[in-house]
Amino acid sequence: RKYGLRMEGISFERAILREMPIWHHAQADPKIRRLTNSRASKCLQTKHNLTTVGDAEDLAAVLPVVIIRGSDYCECQDCTELRQDVKCEHPHSCMLRAQELLDTLPEKWDPRAEQPEDHEYDLDNLQKERDEENFNYHLSTTGNISDVFRIFTDPNHKPVNKVPTRKVATTNPRELSVVATDGSCIDNGQDTAIAGAGVFFGMSDPKNQSIKIPKTSGSTALIQSNQTAELLATKVASE
Ligand SMILES: [Zn+2]
Ligand SMILES: [Zn+2]
Structure with a gap:
C-alpha cells in the first residue's frame, strides 16, 4: 500500500476475473459481508472449497436447471453429485448463494458480464x-x-x-489499415532538440502527414524527443 x-x-x-478471490474481493459491494456468515456460505467454504470468482461462477451456472426442478431436495444429476462429492446437504441454497456472491461484483469484475x-x-x-x-x-x-x-x-x-x-x-479484421509511423528528432536529448513525426498510409495517400512537434499541447509543455515524436505519430495515425 x-x-x-x-x-x-x-x-x-475473463481468466483473470475468475482467478480473483470471492470472499475477500476488494471490488465487491460491501453488502457481500452480510452474505458470508450463513449456513450456505459455511458449506461453500468448508465443503465445496469455493475460493475464487471462477468457482462461484461454475457453481452458479448450474442454477437455471435447479430452479426449474425445485428445492434442496432436488434429485437432478448436478444436485446428486454435489451431495455425494462434497457432502453438501442443500445444493440449491449453495448455488443460489454463489450467484448472490457474484451479484455483489461490479460488471468490470464479473466474468458473467x-x-x-x-x-x-x-x-x-x-x-x-x-x-x-x-x-x-x-x-x-x-x-x-x-x-x-x-x-x-x-x-x-x-x-x-x-x-x-x-x-x-x-x-472484419482484413479491413484494418496498414500504416507506417515514425518519429525522429534532431539533437535528441539536448536543449536544441527539434522533433517531428510522420504517418504514411501509401503513395500519394491524402492521409499521409508530416508533423512538427509543437512546443506545447494545451498547458503541457511537450518535450522535443524521439519518444514524443513516436507517440504523436501513432496517435495521429489512429485518428
Ligand atoms: Zn438439482
Ligand atoms: Zn453446499
Missing part, C-alpha cells in the same frame, strides 16, 4: 510483413492475476468500475 500497489486496468480478461474481450480479435493470426508490427488495440489486461497489480498508482485517482464499450470494433 505504501507504494500505491493496487489492481488497476481498463478491463481484464459482457467484457471488451468479447469484441477483440486475436491479432496474432493477421499476416505480418517484415519490420511491421500489429498495433495491439486490446483494452483487456491478459495473463494472470499478478498482471493486474500496478505500483506507484495515484492515490487521488479512483479507478472506475464501468466496463468500456468495444462494440465499435471492426467486424
